[in-house]
Amino acid sequence: MSESLRQPVDPQAESPGEGLVRLPALLVAWRCGRSLVCCKAPWRATLEPGESTAIAALLQDHPRELARWQAALDPLSQPLRLRQPGGACALLDAQPPACSLQATAGLAALPSGCRNFPRSVVRTPLGLEVAFTLACPTVAATVTQQVAPFAWAGVAAADFAYPAVRTVGLRILASRASDLGFAELQALREGWWRRLRLADPGESLAQVLAALASGPLACDGVAGAAAEEQLLREACAPLSPAQVRVVTAALQAAPGARLEQVALRKLWVALLQPADPATVLSELHAHAAVFACAAGLAVQHAGVHDGGPLADGLVRAARGTVQAAALRVALVSALGEGAPAQISKLALLAAANLARVPPSVP
Numbered sequence: 001m002s003e004s005l006r007q008p009v010d011p012q013a014e015s016p017g018e019g020l021v022r023l024p025a026l027l028v029a030w031r032c033g034r035s036l037v038c039c040k041a042p043w044r045a046t047l048e049p050g051e052s053t054a055i056a057a058l059l060q061d062h063p064r065e066l067a068r069w070q071a072a073l074d075p076l077s078q079p080l081r082l083r084q085p086g087g088a089c090a091l092l093d094a095q096p097p098a099c100s101l102q103a104t105a106g107l108a109a110l111p112s113g114c115r116n117f118p119r120s121v122v123r124t125p126l127g128l129e130v131a132f133t134l135a136c137p138t139v140a141a142t143v144t145q146q147v148a149p150f151a152w153a154g155v156a157a158a159d160f161a162y163p164a165v166r167t168v169g170l171r172i173l174a175s176r177a178s179d180l181g182f183a184e185l186q187a188l189r190e191g192w193w194r195r196l197r198l199a200d201p202g203e204s205l206a207q208v209l210a211a212l213a214s215g216p217l218a219c220d221g222v223a224g225a226a227a228e229e230q231l232l233r234e235a236c237a238p239l240s241p242a243q244v245r246v247v248t249a250a251l252q253a254a255p256g257a258r259l260e261q262v263a264l265r266k267l268w269v270a271l272l273q274p275a276d277p278a279t280v281l282s283e284l285h286a287h288a289a290v291f292a293c294a295a296g297l298a299v300q301h302a303g304v305h306d307g308g309p310l311a312d313g314l315v316r317a318a319r320g321t322v323q324a325a326a327l328r329v330a331l332v333s334a335l336g337e338g339a340p341a342q343i344s345k346l347a348l349l350a351a352a353n354l355a356r357v358p359p360s361v362p
Contacts, residue, residue: 020154023119023130024297026146028153033138035255036097038117039089042246042356045082047111048165052080055101058109065104082111107161116162120305123164125182128157131305134294134352137254137345143297144344147289149197150296172303174217175311185303185310191219192299192314196292205288206232206281209295209318216302216314229277235322236275243357244271247327250353251346263334270330283332284325290344294351295321316355324351 037043052073059066072090074083083090091101101109118136122129134140174180195208210223210231239247248267251259284291295317302313328347337343
């Protein structure tokens with residue numbers, strides 16, 4: 001599907017209905033692509049309280065798998081986690097690549113973190129809400145292949161096999177000094193989603209993102225040139241060696257990436273020096289529909305799924321989107337523009353993984 005901006009459709013602002021789980025319409029039919037990135041470092045299976053005992057009970061009729069499960073637990077970790085010898089989960093079989101736990105006892109036997117990935121599932125006053133991380137290559141590919149503005153869709157709760165791991169109450173933390181009612185939160189989210197649909201031809205995506213970064217709790221704000229320049233300057237800053245390692249490791253783990261050593265070296269060089277703001281701005285405009293879609297998914301996470309102050313999460317959504325454009329520029333310099341959707345997928349994937357590494361890490 002073309003990445004050029006297309007006429008948006010109105011999202012469903014309200015809950016899909018009683019007895020339904022709501023999730024982004026773009027990803028309602030998402031299915032696991034078996035990339036197995038969630039079974040390898042830096043991802044690591046973390047257990048919720050009581051899960052170890054419950055899973056052991058499901059394996060009572062499978063003594064060999066029960067022994068393997070018990071040996072896979074890292075008793076020194078807090079919270080309890082699964083070991084990763086050689087960088088891969090102890091329960092991951094190599095040939096064919098598959099989780100031995102799931103093969104033995106089914107999806108219900110998996111720890112909730114493994115079962116849910118790349119989903120974030122929270123219980124809200126409107127029922128279960130699901131978000132997706134672009135750190136999953138299959139999710140990133142879906143966003144670049146089926147570009148659409150953020151909208152809600154519903155699936156039957158009775159058929160939904162993924163448990164909520166957090167509960168969001170009637171009020172959430174808006175900033176470090178104030179809170180916000182859930183109805184106000186919904187209105188704010190819907191306001192930013194409307195702006196990210198780019199229905200107003202007089203406002204560029206860069207301007208919307210600059211407004212989001214400079215005034216996240218007021219979706220009707222207007223960003224000046226200084227705010228846009230600041231956002232671009234932050235996104236164009238060179239990465240640290242640790243950040244470059246995270247980016248390249250994530251790209252090499254993505255199925256079909258085919259990053260040869262020459263391309264990797266070019267990418268390292270590009271990432272360790274500042275990007276050109278004008279080029280990044282041009283990239284953001286040329287692929288506005290993809291980046292607006294990614295920003296909409298990031299806005300959904302803020303405050304609700306990331307567990308932090310809403311304003312901080314919204315600012316990260318804006319900065320991460322522009323950084324994805326900067327990463328796309330670096331990828332084009334290393335790989336060429338041969339397949340635009342593939343390059344955009346890698347840029348979104350890299351930006352999502354990069355978000356987990358503080359800039360100060362040497």
